[in-house]
Amino acid sequence: MTDKPQTAEPAWVASLSGLHDQVWQRLVRGVADRRAPARHPTLATVGLDGGAEARTVVLRAVDRSAGTLEIHTDALSGKVAELQRQPRAALHVWDSRVRLQMRLRVTVAFLDTANRWQRIPPASRLAYGGEPAPGAPLRSPHDYRETTDPERFLVLCCTLQELDVLHLGGGGHRRARFDRVDDFIGVWLAP
Amino acid sequence: MTDKPQTAEPAWVASLSGLHDQVWQRLVRGVADRRAPARHPTLATVGLDGGAEARTVVLRAVDRSAGTLEIHTDALSGKVAELQRQPRAALHVWDSRVRLQMRLRVTVAFLDTANRWQRIPPASRLAYGGEPAPGAPLRSPHDYRETTDPERFLVLCCTLQELDVLHLGGGGHRRARFDRVDDFIGVWLAP
Numbered sequence: 001m002t003d004k005p006q007t008a009e010p011a012w013v014a015s016l017s018g019l020h021d022q023v024w025q026r027l028v029r030g031v032a033d034r035r036a037p038a039r040h041p042t043l044a045t046v047g048l049d050g051g052a053e054a055r056t057v058v059l060r061a062v063d064r065s066a067g068t069l070e071i072h073t074d075a076l077s078g079k080v081a082e083l084q085r086q087p088r089a090a091l092h093v094w095d096s097r098v099r100l101q102m103r104l105r106v107t108v109a110f111l112d113t114a115n116r117w118q119r120i121p122p123a124s125r126l127a128y129g130g131e132p133a134p135g136a137p138l139r140s141p142h143d144y145r146e147t148t149d150p151e152r153f154l155v156l157c158c159t160l161q162e163l164d165v166l167h168l169g170g171g172g173h174r175r176a177r178f179d180r181v182d183d184f185i186g187v188w189l190a191p
Numbered sequence: 192m193t194d195k196p197q198t199a200e201p202a203w204v205a206s207l208s209g210l211h212d213q214v215w216q217r218l219v220r221g222v223a224d225r226r227a228p229a230r231h232p233t234l235a236t237v238g239l240d241g242g243a244e245a246r247t248v249v250l251r252a253v254d255r256s257a258g259t260l261e262i263h264t265d266a267l268s269g270k271v272a273e274l275q276r277q278p279r280a281a282l283h284v285w286d287s288r289v290r291l292q293m294r295l296r297v298t299v300a301f302l303d304t305a306n307r308w309q310r311i312p313p314a315s316r317l318a319y320g321g322e323p324a325p326g327a328p329l330r331s332p333h334d335y336r337e338t339t340d341p342e343r344f345l346v347l348c349c350t351l352q353e354l355d356v357l358h359l360g361g362g363g364h365r366r367a368r369f370d371r372v373d374d375f376i377g378v379w380l381a382p
Contacts, residue, residue, distance in 0.1 A: 042233045045235075054233055056283070090245040
């Protein structure tokens with residue numbers, strides 16, 4: 001990326017722990033604030049044809065101590081079939097205000113959703129259901145019926161394996177990687 | 192995605208051709224306007240370990256009649272090695288102002304870059320070079336030297352194979368797919 005930065009460097013880019021903290025602050029804000037960039041990460045998966053796929057998802061929960069992130073989906077959506085075959089996926093957030101790119105390599109597991117359905121607001125339940133299933137061809141956009149189906153509500157638990165962070169600074173770019181196997185201590189990388 | 196829409200439906204969501212036009216208008220704007228959402232798509236690839244990868248790129252050119260998009264990169268960046276192994280990738284743009292998600296499935300080829308280097312502004316040439324190579328571990332962020340190297344300037348030509356568009360509207364979501372094999376005529380999909 002070569003577009004020019006607009007602002008001076010914030011203090012948190014100077015240290016690995018500062019960068020790491022900043023990422024988790026942004027992720028936590030994404031759960032709480034629907035206008036925050038981390039509210040809508042891009043989830044990349046390996047498609048059934050072997051190529052890459054990407055789509056926007058909504059970040060529903062994060063747990064820094066466990067290093068996990070939660071996404072909700074319709075069980076019949078294409079990404080579920082893709083993740084069943086290849087659970088290694090990526091979550092991507094680009095926060096233009098702080099010029100910070102967060103690349104999270106994750107492994108995705110499907111959580112037991114018992115007792116969770118009751119906590120989903122009624123209006124949101126329409127995201128889990130519908131006929132025909134997501135991605136099915138329609139003769140007209142009106143040939144689709146909204147339904148809700150608790151059986152199609154699925155929670156994706158994304159366990160962070162590796163975090164690649166890039167800050168585009170005025171005095172130069174900073175990049176670092178944080179690995180689960182090294183307890184997320186972090187190492188600087190060439191940008 | 193279940194966050195509630197803010198605005199009424201625009202006229203272009205009513206027809207397949209309207210949706211298709213809107214996507215290309217947004218892509219063209221991304222090339223011209225560095226503040227447009229399509230300026231910075233997310234490029235998803237299949238990583239060397241078989242999992243998915245994603246990172247922000249800068250959209251440099253689009254050609255609607257050919258159905259191609261151009262991205263510039265350092266030849267030593269990780270995505271180049273990934274694309275050499277698996278050229279099927281995805282470009283993703285989420286335009287929150289119009290609540291439009293664009294998912295482009297592409298095949299990526301490497302263009303001959305002779306005569307192109309002269310057109311790259313000097314300040315931008317620093318994106319193609321640097322020692323050590325992108326992603327190499329550093330003891331300190333200062334152990335990195337900026338250099339420019341025309342040999343490391345690479346143009347990725349992304350040929351659109353399939354476009355999956357989703358509009359999150361107040362009266363319901365609209366989704367459609369446009370395939371190269373069908374001359375991008377388009378078909379409605381269940382959202």
